[in-house]
Amino acid sequence: MVSQLHYHSSFLVSLACLVILFEIPPCLGSVEDYTACNIQFKCGTITAGFPFWGDDRPEGCGHPKLLLNCSESNTTMEIMNIKYRILSLNSGTQTLRIAREDYLNGPCPSKVLSSTTLDDELFDYGPDYRNLTLHYGCPANSLSATNPGYFPCTIDGTNNRDAYAALDASTDILGLCSTTVVVPILAIVTSSQDFTNFSKVEEALRRGFDVKWKVDNEECKDCMGSNGACGYDSSSNQTTCYCKDQSSGSRTCSPSGTCQ
Numbered sequence: 001m002v003s004q005l006h007y008h009s010s011f012l013v014s015l016a017c018l019v020i021l022f023e024i025p026p027c028l029g030s031v032e033d034y035t036a037c038n039i040q041f042k043c044g045t046i047t048a049g050f051p052f053w054g055d056d057r058p059e060g061c062g063h064p065k066l067l068l069n070c071s072e073s074n075t076t077m078e079i080m081n082i083k084y085r086i087l088s089l090n091s092g093t094q095t096l097r098i099a100r101e102d103y104l105n106g107p108c109p110s111k112v113l114s115s116t117t118l119d120d121e122l123f124d125y126g127p128d129y130r131n132l133t134l135h136y137g138c139p140a141n142s143l144s145a146t147n148p149g150y151f152p153c154t155i156d157g158t159n160n161r162d163a164y165a166a167l168d169a170s171t172d173i174l175g176l177c178s179t180t181v182v183v184p185i186l187a188i189v190t191s192s193q194d195f196t197n198f199s200k201v202e203e204a205l206r207r208g209f210d211v212k213w214k215v216d217n218e219e220c221k222d223c224m225g226s227n228g229a230c231g232y233d234s235s236s237n238q239t240t241c242y243c244k245d246q247s248s249g250s251r252t253c254s255p256s257g258t259c260q
């Protein structure tokens with residue numbers, strides 16, 4: 001009798017376990033992710049949460065490629081191996097205003113670099129941009145100093161020290177210059193003038209351009225709406241939600257602060 005009862009109850013327990021195993025989504029405990037991902041990245045005038053990480057905000061709280069770096073109150077970020085300064089961040093419109101770090105002091109950097117390309121999995125251009133094209137390595141005196149956009153710039157240690165900036169035109173009108181770099185700029189900076197005034201070129205590079213990040217925010221909104229903290233699961237490459245009891249694995253947290 002006793003053993004039969006025992007048999008029955010352990011059978012029921014096993015059955016209950018199976019039901020639990022198959023019906024409940026995998027709520028996994030994790031190491032302090034909820035606490036960690038509630039911390040915002042703060043640097044100078046920039047504050048960022050999901051989908052960014054960096055500094056006090058650990059890996060796992062943002063997309064692996066959206067790493068921010070804080071140095072002397074300046075925020076920088078790399079996109080396709082080019083370093084950009086983050087001038088402002090608007091999480092409502094998912095927009096960053098960024099400027100190329102190498103061009104912050106003008107269009108003649110110590111070494112000539114590559115054109116801007118965006119990682120199109122992650123970013124789109126903002127609505128109001130134009131391409132500024134910088135042509136380097138033109139033979140000395142091939143351009144008059146009064147040419148619009150002309151500036152002297154020695155690159156690669158050659159005597160080809162003429163350079164010029166032009167809007168949109170990615171083809172060298174002279175056909176003599178060795179290097180072309182395309183950098184996006186805000187359309188408003190250039191709307192009313194060409195580059196006869198060279199300080200406009202410097203200004204355009206300093207003011208940067210807008211990019212919109214594409215990482216879906218809906219899932220994160222649901223998570224935050226349930227008092228969870230958003231993160232990024234790099235094994236599934238998906239947004240994830242960390243709950244107060246440090247569990248994760250569902251889109252939202254229950255009112256008691258656990259994964260559901």
Ligand SMILES: *[C@@H]1O[C@H](CO)[C@@H](O)[C@H](O)[C@H]1NC(C)=O
Nearest residue numbers: 067068069070071072076083
């Ligand atoms: C952050 O930027 C500084 C200054 O540019 C640089 O020295 C440092 O290596 C960067 N850190 C990371 C993690 O990229």
Ligand SMILES: *[C@@H]1O[C@H](CO)[C@@H](O)[C@H](O)[C@H]1NC(C)=O
Nearest residue numbers: 043044045071072073074075
């Ligand atoms: C950024 O860093 C430079 C030094 O590299 C410093 O002169 C400048 O004030 C910093 N910008 C801000 C906004 O703190």
Ligand SMILES: *[C@@H]1O[C@H](CO)[C@@H](O)[C@H](O)[C@H]1NC(C)=O
Nearest residue numbers: 115116129130131168170182
């Ligand atoms: C800017 O140049 C890139 C290629 O370098 C091109 O894909 C893009 O369409 C250009 N945008 C504008 C507004 O001309």
Ligand SMILES: *[C@@H]1O[C@H](CO)[C@@H](O)[C@H](O)[C@H]1NC(C)=O
Nearest residue numbers: 193196197198199200201203
């Ligand atoms: C060139 O542009 C700068 C900045 O917009 C302005 O301060 C300066 O007066 C202009 N110079 C000339 C000669 O137009």
Ligand SMILES: *[C@@H]1O[C@H](CO)[C@@H](O)[C@H](O)[C@H]1NC(C)=O
Nearest residue numbers: 064065233234235236237238
């Ligand atoms: C996640 O992304 C990495 C790198 O892009 C890739 O190697 C991996 O296969 C992806 N995993 C899944 C589950 O999609």
